[in-house]
Amino acid sequence: MKKLFVLVFILLCGCGYTTRGFVYSSNKIFITPAINKISITTEDRRYSTFTVYPILLEQRLTNKIINRFNVDGHLKVTSKDEDALKLSSEITQYTKEVMRYTGSEDVKEQRLRLYVKIKLLNPDGNVIKERVVVGETSFFLTGPNAVNETTAQEILLDDTSRRILEVVVEEW
Numbered sequence: 001m002k003k004l005f006v007l008v009f010i011l012l013c014g015c016g017y018t019t020r021g022f023v024y025s026s027n028k029i030f031i032t033p034a035i036n037k038i039s040i041t042t043e044d045r046r047y048s049t050f051t052v053y054p055i056l057l058e059q060r061l062t063n064k065i066i067n068r069f070n071v072d073g074h075l076k077v078t079s080k081d082e083d084a085l086k087l088s089s090e091i092t093q094y095t096k097e098v099m100r101y102t103g104s105e106d107v108k109e110q111r112l113r114l115y116v117k118i119k120l121l122n123p124d125g126n127v128i129k130e131r132v133v134v135g136e137t138s139f140f141l142t143g144p145n146a147v148n149e150t151t152a153q154e155i156l157l158d159d160t161s162r163r164i165l166e167v168v169v170e171e172w
Contacts, residue, residue, distance in 0.1 A: 028084035029075040034058040037090045064161035086121040111138040135160025
């Protein structure tokens with residue numbers, strides 16, 4: 001009987017882990033607008049093919065990040081940076097790669113990648129986390145699963161914002 005009581009006590013108390021992947025001094029977060037730092041004049045782009053970047057990519061990413069944090073609910077998004085964590089993000093690269101060709105050498109599938117450097121600061125201004133997050137999606141241009149590039153960009157922004165949230169909230 002004594003052993004059963006001790007076993008039940010241990011099971012009920014648990015091992016001390018929390019169900020949350022983070023413990024911050026503040027439960028609020030201030031998200032600064034994303035900055036587009038893509039350089040179209042760098043040495044590695046001089047001899048490459050021209051790539052068109054989506055219009056207002058940084059604003060759309062900022063909105064997706066805010067919406068993702070609001071839906072998650074672990075941290076409350078605030079419009080004032082006083083006593084709140086501060087999340088800043090810089091878009092450093094956007095790539096579009098061909099994945100597959102059809103038999104007639106037309107593009108069948110493409111992959112989009114978005115590289116974002118994020119920095120999370122505590123209310124005192126000290127860096128808590130600094131990472132490069134890569135969002136990714138692939139899509140077909142032909143066939144029954146065909147998607148246009150605008151829809152694929154929205155999927156890419158959703159994936160990137162989800163990964164940013166995971167780094168901030170769920171990473172142990």
